[in-house]
Amino acid sequence: YLPKSPSERQEMLDAIGAGSIGELFESIPAEFRLQGPLPLPGPLSEMEIIDYFQARAQENSLGYTSFLGAGVYQHLRSVVTDALIQRGEFLTSYTPYQAEISQGTLTAIFEFQTLMSQLTGQEVANASMYDGSTALAEAALMAERLTGRQRMLVARSIHPEYRQVLGTYAKHLGLGVEEIGYTGSGQIDAALLSKQRLTTAAAVIVQSPNFFGVLEDLPALADAAHAAGALLVATVAEAASLGIVRPPAEADIVALEGQSFGIPPSYGGPFVGVIATQERFVRQMPGRLAGQTTDAGGRRGFVLTLATREQHIRREKATSNICTNEALYALAATIHLCLLGKEGLRELALQNLSKARFAREELERIPRVRSVFSGAIFNEFVMEFPRSVKLINAALLRDKIIGPLPLGRHYPELTKRGLVCVTEMTPRSEIERLAAAISRVLETPL
Amino acid sequence: YLPKSPSERQEMLDAIGAGSIGELFESIPAEFRLQGPLPLPGPLSEMEIIDYFQARAQENSLGYTSFLGAGVYQHLRSVVTDALIQRGEFLTSYTPYQAEISQGTLTAIFEFQTLMSQLTGQEVANASMYDGSTALAEAALMAERLTGRQRMLVARSIHPEYRQVLGTYAKHLGLGVEEIGYTGSGQIDAALLSKQRLTTAAAVIVQSPNFFGVLEDLPALADAAHAAGALLVATVAEAASLGIVRPPAEADIVALEGQSFGIPPSYGGPFVGVIATQERFVRQMPGRLAGQTTDAGGRRGFVLTLATREQHIRREKATSNICTNEALYALAATIHLCLLGKEGLRELALQNLSKARFAREELERIPRVRSVFSGAIFNEFVMEFPRSVKLINAALLRDKIIGPLPLGRHYPELTKRGLVCVTEMTPRSEIERLAAAISRVLETPL
Amino acid sequence: MNSKSTEIEAPANTIRKARPHVNQTEGLIFERSAPGKRGMELPPLDVPPVDPARALGRDFVRGPVDGFPEVSEIEVIRHFTRLSSWNYAIDLGMYPLGSCTMKYNPRVNEYVARLDGLASEHPEQPVELAQGCMRILYDLQKCLLAITGMDAVTLQPVAGAQGELTGLLMIRAYLESQGHGRKKILIPDSAHGTNPASVVIAGYEVQNIKSDARGQIDTDHLRDFTTEDVAALMVTNPSTLGVFEERIAEIASILHERGALLYMDGANMNALAGIARPGDFGVDVLHLNLHKTFSTPHGGGGPGAGPVLAKKILEPFLPVPVVVEREGGRFAFDHNRPRSVGRVRAYCGNFGVLLRALAYTLAYGPGLRQATEDAVLNANYIRKNLEDQFELPYNLPSMHEVVFSDARQKRHGVNTMDIAKRLIDYGFHPYTTAFPLIVPGAMMIEPTESESKEECDLFIDAMRSIALEAETNPDLVKTAPHSTRVGRLDEVAAARKPILRWKPPLSK
Amino acid sequence: MNSKSTEIEAPANTIRKARPHVNQTEGLIFERSAPGKRGMELPPLDVPPVDPARALGRDFVRGPVDGFPEVSEIEVIRHFTRLSSWNYAIDLGMYPLGSCTMKYNPRVNEYVARLDGLASEHPEQPVELAQGCMRILYDLQKCLLAITGMDAVTLQPVAGAQGELTGLLMIRAYLESQGHGRKKILIPDSAHGTNPASVVIAGYEVQNIKSDARGQIDTDHLRDFTTEDVAALMVTNPSTLGVFEERIAEIASILHERGALLYMDGANMNALAGIARPGDFGVDVLHLNLHKTFSTPHGGGGPGAGPVLAKKILEPFLPVPVVVEREGGRFAFDHNRPRSVGRVRAYCGNFGVLLRALAYTLAYGPGLRQATEDAVLNANYIRKNLEDQFELPYNLPSMHEVVFSDARQKRHGVNTMDIAKRLIDYGFHPYTTAFPLIVPGAMMIEPTESESKEECDLFIDAMRSIALEAETNPDLVKTAPHSTRVGRLDEVAAARKPILRWKPPLSK
Ligand SMILES: Cc1ncc(COP(=O)(O)O)c(C=O)c1O
Ligand SMILES: Cc1ncc(COP(=O)(O)O)c(C=O)c1O
Helix, strand or coil, X not given: CCCCXXXXXXXXXXXXXXXXXXXHHCCCCHHHECCCCCCCCCCCCHHHHHHHHHHHHHCCCCCCEEXXXXXXXXXXXXXXXXXXXXXXXXXXXXXXCCHHXXXXXXXXXXXXXXXXXXXXCCCEECCCECCHHHHHHHHHHHHHHHHCCCEEEEECCCCHHHHHHHHHHHHCCCCEEEEECECCCCCECHHHCCHHHHHCEEEEEEECCCCCCECCCHHHHHHHXXXXXXXXXXXXXXXXXXXXXXXXXXXXXXEXXXXXXXXXXXXXXXXXXXXXXXXXXXXXXXXXXXXXXXXXXXXXXXXXXXXXXCHHHHHHHCCCCCCCCCHHHHHHHHHHHHHHHHHHHHHHHHHHHHHHHHHHHHHHCCCCCEECCCCCECCEEEEECCCCHXXXXXXXXXXXXXXXXXXXXXXXXHCCEEEEXXXXXXXXXXXXXXXXXXXXXXXXXX | CCCCCHHHHHHHHHHHCCCCHHHHHCCCCHHHECCCCCCCCCCCCXXXXXXXXXXXXXXXXXXXXXXXXXXXXXXXXCHHHHHHHCCHHHHCCXXXXXXXXXXXXXXXXXXXXXXXXXXXXXXXXXCCECCXXXXXXXXXXXXXXXXCCCEEEEECCCCHHHHHHHHHHHHCCCCEEEEECECCCCCECHHHCCHHHHHCEEEEEEXXXXXXXXXXXXXXXXXXXXXXXXXXXXXXXXXHHHHCECXXXXXXXXXXXXXXXXXXXXXXXXXXXXXEECHXXXXXXXXXXXXXEEECCCCEXXXXXXXXXXXXXXXXXXXXXXXXXXXXXXXXXXXXXXXXXXXXXXXXXXXXXXXXXXXXXXXXXXXXXXXXXXXXXCCEEEEECCCCHHHXXXXXXXXXXXXXXXXXXXXXXXXXEEEEECCCCCCHHHHHHHHHHHHHHHHCCC | CCHHHHCCCCCHHHCCCEEEEEEECCCCHHHHCCCCXXXXXXXXXXXXXXXXXXXXXXXXECCCCCCCCCCCHHHHHHHHHHHHCCECCCCCCCCCECCCCCCCCCHXXXXXXXXXXXXXXXXXXXXXXXXXXXXHHHHHHHHHHHHHCCCEEECCCCCHHHHHHHHXXXXXXXXXXXXXXXXXXXXXXXXXXXXXXXXXXXXXXXXXXXXXXXXXXXXXXXXXXXXXXEEEEEEECCXXXXXXXXXXXXXXXXXXXXXXXXXEEECCHHHCCCCECHHHHCCCEEEECCCCCCCCCCCCCCCCCCCEEECHHHHHXXXXXXXXXXXXXXXXXXXXXXXXXXXXXXXXXCHHHHHHHHHHHHHHHHHHHHHHHHHHHHHHHHHHHHCCCCECCCCCCCCCCEEEECHHHHCCCCCHHHHHHHHHHCCCCCCECCCCCCCCCEEEECCCCCCCHHHXXXXXXXXXXXXXXXXXXXXXHHCCCCCCXXXXXXXXXXXXXXXXXXXXXXXX | CCHHHHCCCCCHHHXXXXXXXXXXXXXXXXXHCCCCCCCCCCCCCCCCCCCHHHHHCHHHECCCCCCCCCCCHHHHHHHHHHHHCCECCCCCCCCCECCCCCCCCCHHHHHHHCCCCCCCCCCCCCHHHCHHHHHXXXXXXXXXXXXXXXXXXXXXXXXXXXXXXXXXXXXXXXXXXXXCCCCEEEEECCCCCHHHHHHHHCCCEEXXXXXXXXXXXXXXXXXXXXXXXXXXXXXXXXCCCCCCCCCHHHHHHHHXXXXXEEEEEECCHHHCCCCECHHHHCCCEEEECCCCCCCCCCCCCCCCCCCEEECHHHHHHCCCCXXXXXHHHCEEEECCCCCCCCCCCCCCCCHHHHHHHHHHHHHHHHHHHHXXXXXXXXXXXXXXXXXXXXXXXXXXXXXXXXEEECHHHHCCCCCHHHHHHHHHHCCCCCCECCCCCCCCCEEEECCCCCCCHHHHHHHHHHHHHHHHHHHHCHHHHHCCCCCCCCCCECHHHHHHCCCCCCCCCCCC
């Protein structure tokens, strides 16, 4: 990848007045300068690099049908999105600090902020956070700054890995994290949110649809929290739900994972996180923001703004340490949502809703298999099986099916329960195949 | 793909003053206006379109190793080429008639012309012809215009489909096509090119490397032709050979197929043809040409030039009817050759040369299998087998190998002979697998 | 921006659609070359290397190619990315080149054309291993037959002009099979340049026939011209004026009565798809331009595909091979067609283009009609909004395109090319200027269905604004464009002393 | 071009690398919306549709999202294609942002990141079906360990700042496991803003320490500051001045003697890869910015990846899970790590970025050294050619970047930001201006190895020319850029009354 010929290197050394390239490294003490070459594989040509990764791809799940969701969703993506984000002008540009030659990125960020505000029912949204899990952690820190209170009441029905990240961030800041259980509906046990408990809490933190796929009653939770001077922080891991599910408008801070909007699963990242909130909280919000302004000629343009919240200006007093974020995937989500549009967004959500209901009914028909929670679901739901989900899944692999996510690892009380996800991408025939395969497995004695 | 809302359509109709869209079609006599919808499949969404074509791809040769060449070659391609030709600015622009907003395409065309001239050893090259086969036909017509003679002496060792196309073009123009056989070396039988025969011929037409993979002795053929006032037309179907093989500089007209330069086989097209020639013949050359010029400020720029040869100016007096050509693939070839560069071009050709020799030796080791022609080869060669190549190939399919091209269909005298091609993309292990598989087949009695 | 021209720049606020912006300069790739730089590495050779002089013989070997570029990958990326930023394109805005049907090129078509198992397939591979490719060809054939109402089809021709040649050869073969050695093809004076050029390659003579005052084929003249020597009439319908030949049925019967055939140049099929079928109005053979009507990308001048569709009587003469369906839904190539005109191109034509055209057709299905309606709607909308400013030399109803002339602007010394160049400053690609020849100073505008009302409105504003400039500040228009990185280029000098390639500087 | 500013435009011929060219205007996508337009179709629903109000309950349903865009596919393509043409990018030219390492992003990395079987993989799928992904992670770990000379690694952090936090948490966990409840982290005044910000999130206090007159860490001061309360020093090496900390070994031993650790911000690893290993000069833990040194594309601000590498003593504290190799060459996740600091992100971090970094490393192999050498060569070449025109506040030998200041130009009222903006007219992205804080009016220039000599020469010419302009025509520089579609934007107004989203016009 190097654009220099040997003689050009020599010319440049001569111009510098260095006898050899080694001279330029003499400020490194000699004992630390490597003598031999690094023990690395390569160099590989382009074709060999492709061969290496193609071989790796073959070692994965090609050819399998998956019913996994749990925070990462297989949704429709358009080739248009991918073609556009690969334009060098977007792909190979830096953070748009120099607005006059970054209006492309800045305009797209401004559109992203608008779309996220519209979807979440919040007034403002940033662009962007690393992902949903870190957005949630940052939302908790933000709640602490806004309320001055240190206790977080965290629903057990939140994605376990999100809770782990929150725990890591909270630990050394002296934030208390209290877990709040769930009821038979699969929702947070609101009875545990006593006024007393809430009065010293910074925030009630929930996810909706939650990790079990069940929608939380956000207006009621917001009322309870607000009555005690606490905030409601809502996280959305399955953003496609916002096409049909009431937005978390009553929450004070929304932490969203945008992977559902045109971003491939890619074994867990890169995704894109968002924090959305009310205008009055914006100066405590972490992350980058683009704002509208004008040039001397009165022409509209966009700039990064409110940077006084950020680490490069405020250093230890910043709202967060975030710098590099997930701009390219904010762009991907923006393009994807523009393509999908008002109607498509709704239609897609409706398809998920319909397919999940269909799938749940199909599975419920299997003897000794039953649905666990009674709350309303979007595209995921928990089923109880007469035997370990791990065992069932091992058998399903023979049918090239990746079965439900076993809940036992994160919820010991939910062994033999599995989380099933279906989206608009799951054909009816595959749902039927799953049901048939599970039936078959369960008919076979252990 | 339509950017209009129903109400915008109505607004526009209102502005036009039409009561309905139907009114705009009233100039078509009513009896010819369709009443019902066309009986077409669809409409399909993007995902369904992808599914359709993915299903078709599965019905082809995925997973097979091929030893086919014969005018279409599997060479190394860089993802860079494909990324660049997919930039909308190149992909979705028209012929660069408006130079001020087409300098991108025009500059690239000028570079293509330069590269093709360098490779062929000719003074000028056009950009472009449809492919090698039609370039050859057009080269023959050009030879006729240049010499005023109507007889073409055409080597039998030229690609049979090229000869068929030449035949189609020549037929109604009163051009005589006389076939000249080949010798045991696989080269054109120069003894048949008597002075007498040449004196009334427009051109001797050969391919090098020819259809058998054998190099022709172009300098000698040129001398013979020129001595009788005839031209030498050389066609190159395997352009990668020009990295190591002496260029057809002595030919008067070169008709080249550029598929080897970064263009996928794509079941036969689109490819890119080129005609290259001497400056003094340029006004009889068909096809588009970009030339260098300046604007009023003295800045260098490029324009389409010498258009007085072309159909849009000269109509029935044009040098050809060609209009749309293969510009995008001329661009692809340009990018590919820039990436490959002087060293890479040579190295690639050397790899082909080495692998073909290796493969021929491997196959020669098989009892009763022998090499047919004694002439020098580049990356293809003809082998003789003790039984029908078709039968052998049918057996090889079981090993997921697409075997040698049977020559019997086009050369009845060459039944039981097959044309084998190996390139830098054919791993040694696959060559060895081919040899082993053929051995096995031949050991099995019929 | 030309420093000279800034003086006569109009107030910037009349131009809403474009502004100048900083843009990278770039020389020729040869000028970046330096010995030893590489843009691409090869995997290592896994067989013993041969000595080329030994393997080929000393006389057959060449040395390194003189002047060939030596550049790195990033330099190649930048070179072509920079170059690309000098181009206008459909992806950037309206491209109203009349007769060229510059419509949106769907991205999914690029995706499917590159699928492994399609892009990778070799045309000589056994048909058992090419059923997917053959089915694509076959399905496209069925679609095109349905759209045109014809009986037989070949997908082999790779451009409109080659389709013309193929169709003419089929006509010729048919007539010769009937024992008629006819010599002439009639061509209206409004025809595209490829028509007469193709006629000549088919070994026919061109007989031009004049249009009537309304721009239509004069049927009385046609009757006179259609002698025993006439093999066919090549008609473009809608004509290059964008007007449907109302007497097309009469035209067909005149020809047929005298044993001649009717060839239709289908370049303007974007006005008819889903609305009317050439097979219904007497056409014997036609070609389509898939790179126009069927949205395959133009790529700066190609590739294209020019399938030919014909009536039953012409079927025996199709080029070889023909894709046929055999029992069990298997596809095969029929090579055994003794009356065929032969091959016009190696292999199966531009498969990659054909595939994209099928993807386009599947996306619309019967909805193609809506696309056609929108195309005609746009053209008429533009016509309506410009006809008070520009001369309409023929005023029959427009279909997918409208042709004005510069007659009014000429009075101020401003011609169609000047207006075209000024459109560039307004952020548009110009319309077609060179053609049709029956309209002096033609301005041939084809918006296609891909343009929104907003884009059409901006175009109308631009044209009206230029019309005003032509009156009030003609020099501004005559020296346009003013906003491009190079100004008008000297085409005369380019043709007088052609420089057709880069050469290494002599000093080296 | 601003009509106002054209008057003070310098003669165009001093600017060789860029010219203005016509460029499309485009509003916000919301402004193109019209009811009923669609950019994407879904496949038909193949199960019975449900009524959402029934399925969810009336209170859980929302109506169509107000103000959400309704646009067609071609409008989306044009919108974002036009927008993109307003951006500068590495693919267009040199992007010498100091500390950002804007190098070439190889295209093949984009290709492999999108392969089916990689991009399609779900992080929760059984490890038997994820061996390919895990091996990629494992192979990258091995490469990074070799390059840094460290013992243990986590790939989970998704940016440099998160790497800092992770490293600090590991330090904290380690010290606490040793029974030391230390409170402070020392940070040199030249450090990047994320360092102190990360310290705070890790629950530590920041103690800033001043650099010495040569811009290096003052070891005497360091000795004074390294009390029992100090957990670690965060050092950037080479520093943000582009200078290697010559006394790094001494620094390490001062810390170690007092039970504190040495954290290295590895953002500047592009100066060291293949030349020297932090593990050899006393670093206990460091993070890498794969989106800098390892060429993964910045994408307008992310994504990134910030792996953390540590010495043996810190290994028990790595975030969970850790990828391990089991017998038979199978890979597994080790979740059972009781002393771990916990998770810093869901799943395995930015896998797609990690994959690209591995592709980059494989392309070079041991040849990484040459890339590093070229990066340092470029920086020194630029330094040499500009040091007579610009102030060099610290003049120790430069490695991969050089930091000038605007001290001389300030005399004419021209500051670093003005020069930066003027560079835009010359066809370059500006250098970094905001940073390091110890250099007032800093001009931090990092060319990377991806720039050719020619591009460096053009940059030098541009800077020299601007230096001259600063003397002869300071207003020209102070009002730059003059060639962009918008001029300098009012950032103060933007922050005073923030408009952070589009809203539908009230009239609707
Ligand atoms: C009316 C008409 N006929 C024929 C052609 C020739 O088609 P092609 O360029 O594909 O050869 C064109 C295209 O330019 C055309 O506009
Ligand atoms: C020296 C230095 N440290 C840390 C960082 C932070 O890295 P990131 O932006 O990936 O969080 C940066 C990047 O801007 C940097 O330049």
